[in-house]
Ligand SMILES: Nc1nc2c(ncn2[C@@H]2O[C@H](COP(=O)(O)OP(=O)(O)OP(=O)(O)O)[C@@H](O)[C@H]2O)c(=O)[nH]1
Ligand SMILES: [Mg+2]
């Protein structure tokens with residue numbers, strides 16, 4: 048039987064087959080090869096006990112991609128959720144997260160929740176801030192009978208890792224997105240035994256056929272990934288698309304003459320605030336080297 052690992056804990060893997068979730072151990076061969084199955088992996092399993100929903104993982108299918116943070120396989124994109132208010136968005140934190148995803152080659156989409164607590168002026172200014180980035184951006188309210196169509200469209204037929212600070216409404220949104228299909232989870236789900244609202248572990252959630260979301264624990268601060276400061280520009284799409292036209296190949300886009308990035312901003316291209324965060328992060332990366 049084929050399924051997908053939704054969660055791994057202490058050597059026990061929960062494998063979702065579409066109709067049930069089986070608690071599985073991995074065959075000894077995995078340990079011998081030092082291969083660790085990950086949430087998001089597609090697996091071939093043998094059922095050992097149908098009533099107890101116990102099985103064993105025979106094989107992991109080839110991975111399309113592996114994300115390091117959070118550790119998960121076969122992710123297509125990252126959905127980062129912030130709220131328009133309560134708490135107000137930290138764009139420094141958001142831009143850090145975007146750098147982290149760009150570094151790992153995962154395309155991000157931006158969701159701003161609690162639209163009901165913001166006015167048009169607020170949403171317009173957030174939209175303007177990211178206009179140059181090209182990232183999809185949607186504003187929603189998880190509480191109301193709000194139409195989540197736009198979010199659903201972004202998620203459909205993909206595996207999305209969802210992240211954001213605490214209190215922004217990730218769980219509220221995810222609860223509304225899940226179709227509410229009642230699965231036959233047998234004894235295993237009893238053993239998972241936890242509230243579905245507290246995200247302590249990384250867990251893959253089934254939305255509908257082919258659509259999965261990975262609920263990850265909230266974050267309140269983020270370190271920039273280990274990288275050279277010269278690589279930072281490539282993590283900002285609006286810089287990446289222009290840096291080939293800078294006079295110097297390793298232009299920092301801070302002080303050099305004939306810089307295409309600064310020129311574009313001077314000529315009114317959007318992304319002034321993002322550029323300011325680029326500058327902060329650049330200095331941060333520069334400062335880091337001294338202590339190594
Ligand atoms: N006004 C308003 N409140 C919301 C909305 N969505 C969620 N909330 C409220 O915000 C609070 C936090 O929501 P959660 O869904 O628990 O937030 P979370 O991001 O999962 O938080 P953590 O689990 O701590 O990371 C709750 O009191 C929700 O009722 C929204 O669209 N508008
Ligand atoms: Mg939550």
Ligand SMILES: [Zn+2]
Pocket residue numbers: 290293294298299300301303305306307308309
């Ligand atoms: Zn430049």
